[in-house]
Amino acid sequence: MKLGSISRFLHRFTPRSLPGRFFLVMVALVLATQVIVNNLWETQSRNDQDQALRDVAMNMALRVSATVEYFSSLPTRYRHIILNQLRDMGGTRYFVTLNREFIKIEPFQNTSSHQVVLDVFRQTLEESLDTKGNIQIAFSSPETLKVFNNDTFLKDLPDSWGQESLMVKPLALPVLVIQIPVGEGEWLYLATLMPDSSLMSKEQLSEPLKVSYMAWMLILMFIASLLIQKMTRPFEKLSIAAQTFGRNLEPVPVSEVGCREYETTAQAFNHMQKNIQHYMNDRKQLFSGISHDLKTPITRLRLRTELLDNDEEREAFSQDLDHLEMMVKSALQILSDTDIHENPERISLKNLLEDIAQSACSVGQNVHVYADSEAAINGKPLAMRRCLENLIGNAVLYGEQANVYLTTIKGYIDIRIRDQGPGLPEGMEEEVFKPYRRLDHGKACNPDGNGLGLITARHLVNIHGGRLKLRNYPEGGLEVTMELPADPLSKHT
Incomplete structure (x- = not known):
């Protein structure tokens, strides 16, 4: 997989928020650590358990070997006499009998621990006894274990025999069965339990993954998520302040207390807000100064124009002055229209x-409205009215009529204004948003226009968190699309 594909995959399937990504990384690290630690712990535990099993099995095998050698050394007529004495020796209980036939052991599901015991017993007995290849060693369930012959089950013996053979109820501990030939047609049969049955248990190896351990891990992860949320909350407030400032250009001071990275970012953000606010104030003063400074020379030029004797020249001068005055008033008007100070509602x-x-x-x-919902938002009423009046007025002025469609799509409010005009020349969809940019059709329909209406409308849409687009409608005319997020200012103003 290429690096770009991995990046797109991670971007698509990982949380978008900073707390979410921190939490995901924390969970991944905790789980990875848990897997590694559990693997190391289980490996070490398995090694320790196997070694303990080998030691226990070796001791038991040596004792069994000594018992077999002693039993084999006895005269045949004495062997049955001492069988009962061998069934309880040295704290380790045996069921010992001398059988005339080899007893078949029912298959038993051996674990790795059982296999370790079998291997150690086989190796020790084969090394110490002269019966290589004839020793039969296996684990059996006490419920299916046969003794004396292939027709007698251990569970069918009297209670005293069952107790001596270690049928431990209600447990069903596996029984280790050893059968060794000691003569022609005779088998020494030994059945016993491992002294420490806990060594054969699987539960020990799952200790790190017990419910209590997982519960504590989840509690710690929950506490860590709360701490992550608390640490990243200042960045969320900074994001909200940036969105609010971007809509209405009103400074939103943010706290500069936090980690070093946040303090640096917050200080830079507050400084940026002040600089932009100073720039906006300077712009207002500049336009106000220009308006004031131009009034006097324009008035003087008008007076001098009236003194001209040539009517054509006087008319030309008068038109130029009207155009100059209109440009100044339009520039001041757009500054006023886009700087609307009112509370959202x-x-x-x-x-x-x-x-x-x-x-x-x-x-x-000729204006018609088609709405499929109320589509209420929190915004600036006067600014929104000016914006819609501007766009609908353009549709009527340049396209004879305005059909307005109001719908709500996937959390966005969609307003489309269609007219019956000639539309826009190809490639002019963004060009018309430039100040004083007017098309021939617009000049013919509205000679007194100034080319600032669209840029004003787009700015008013932007301060409400939306966007404004133009396109030629396939069935004719121009379609103006306004997309507004539902409640764009409800959380930030």
């Missing part, structure tokens, strides 16, 4: 559009 876009349409129809304009 709940706005029903359906009611607002219907109100604008009703006002337009009252003066003979």
